[in-house]
Amino acid sequence: MIGAKKLRERLEPRREDMIETLRQVVAIDSPTFPGTGTTKVASHFEERYRALGAEVKRIPGSSGTGDHLTIRFRGKRPEGPPLFLIGHCDTVFPEGTAAERPFAVEGDTGRGPGVVDMKGGLVTCFYAMETLLGEGFDDFGIIDILYDTDEERGNPSSRPLIEEMGKSAAAALILEPGRADGSVVSARMGSYYGNLTIKGIAAHAGVDPDRGRSAVHELAEQVVRIYRLTRPGGTVNVTGVSGGERPHIVAENASCFVEIRAWQQGVLDAMRDEMATLIESPLLDGTSLHFRPLGGRPAMERTPDTDRLLDLAGNIAAEAGVAFSHTITGGGSDGNYLAPHGVPILDGLGPVGGNLHTAEEYIELSSLVPRAAMLAGLIERCANGI
Numbered sequence: 001m002i003g004a005k006k007l008r009e010r011l012e013p014r015r016e017d018m019i020e021t022l023r024q025v026v027a028i029d030s031p032t033f034p035g036t037g038t039t040k041v042a043s044h045f046e047e048r049y050r051a052l053g054a055e056v057k058r059i060p061g062s063s064g065t066g067d068h069l070t071i072r073f074r075g076k077r078p079e080g081p082p083l084f085l086i087g088h089c090d091t092v093f094p095e096g097t098a099a100e101r102p103f104a105v106e107g108d109t110g111r112g113p114g115v116v117d118m119k120g121g122l123v124t125c126f127y128a129m130e131t132l133l134g135e136g137f138d139d140f141g142i143i144d145i146l147y148d149t150d151e152e153r154g155n156p157s158s159r160p161l162i163e164e165m166g167k168s169a170a171a172a173l174i175l176e177p178g179r180a181d182g183s184v185v186s187a188r189m190g191s192y193y194g195n196l197t198i199k200g201i202a203a204h205a206g207v208d209p210d211r212g213r214s215a216v217h218e219l220a221e222q223v224v225r226i227y228r229l230t231r232p233g234g235t236v237n238v239t240g241v242s243g244g245e246r247p248h249i250v251a252e253n254a255s256c257f258v259e260i261r262a263w264q265q266g267v268l269d270a271m272r273d274e275m276a277t278l279i280e281s282p283l284l285d286g287t288s289l290h291f292r293p294l295g296g297r298p299a300m301e302r303t304p305d306t307d308r309l310l311d312l313a314g315n316i317a318a319e320a321g322v323a324f325s326h327t328i329t330g331g332g333s334d335g336n337y338l339a340p341h342g343v344p345i346l347d348g349l350g351p352v353g354g355n356l357h358t359a360e361e362y363i364e365l366s367s368l369v370p371r372a373a374m375l376a377g378l379i380e381r382c383a384n385g386i
């Protein structure tokens with residue numbers, strides 16, 4: 001074992017290089033759509049990983065996303081279940097943002113679109129591997145890394161790839177940012193969302209009100225019923241409410257988006273099924289409801305395997321002299337898709353920062369080396385199972 005302490009020592013002189021790499025990839029606008037920018041981010045790492053001796057492949061994106069990058073390292077051990085690391089190249093910011101708000105450093109704070117969510121994680125992963133290999137690390141079977149390009153939009157293109165590459169992994173390490181206090185992430189809520197549309201009967205609101213059936217009235221009743229599905233560990237969020245065309249006409253159409261989230265898959269499934277039952281029975285005779293699912297992620301529950309990974313990470317962090325804590329978050333990540341396959345997952349292993357998805361997003365530059373060291377130590381320790 002090289003050990004996290006030595007890995008950190010080896011990473012320290014790479015700090016300025018890491019910041020320069022971060023500057024370069026933050027300068028590339030990479031919204032999920034169009035996929036040209038994310039493909040550029042992926043190509044930045046493509047050659048550099050190849051130079052480390054990895055088998056690197058570009059997987060063409062579908063539905064307009066950029067190309068995903070798969071990176072495979074083979075060690076001296078026979079092939080077994082791989083260690084799998086996942087990061088995403090896309091950000092929530094549109095083209096032009098990098099020119100408007102270029103990468104900027106002020107004291108220990110780095111800013112710029114996607115600086116910590118999650119270009120920082122893409123950078124620390126690369127330097128963790130570079131440093132491990134530089135120290136002669138080869139005591140493993142397979143390490144697979146995926147840099148996908150569509151996480152911020154719910155992985156319309158990369159979800160099958162994540163499942164295919166990761167379903168039999170020994171463990172999955174997710175490169176999402178550490179929380180503002182440095183915590184790694186042990187559990188994430190699952191989600192399910194879609195579009196609820198309601199059909200009523202139009203009529204003159206003054207002349208013929210009895211003939212009409214208001215889709216807006218039905219929608220209002222249903223929204224209240226759907227919110228009542230809220231329970232401990234399960235939340236509801238309704239948005240995009242609209243209906244009716246003009247005054248004086250009983251609304252023929254109405255619609256909204258419904259999103260449910262839960263910590264436990266069982267709770268999520270129960271809420272989804274109860275919502276389906278509600279929708280089968282309109283409250284106003286003559287209206288009809290239709291729910292079109294648009295997406296979601298399975299719940300990433302904390303399991304005994306998560307606890308083992310937390311223990312390992314805590315020990316490695318101590319060895320590297322890095323503060324360690326963990327937390328849970330309601331937001332989803334690439335990690336959620338592997339939870340149903342029983343893969344041990346630890347998330348939030350990227351550098352530390354906050355204000356994600358806003359113009360105030362920041363990264364703590366002093367966290368780059370310690371987090372890369374913790375990640376490298378974890379890769380070394382988990383490469384042959386946990």
Ligand SMILES: [Zn+2]
Pocket residue numbers: 088117118151176177
């Ligand atoms: Zn992210």
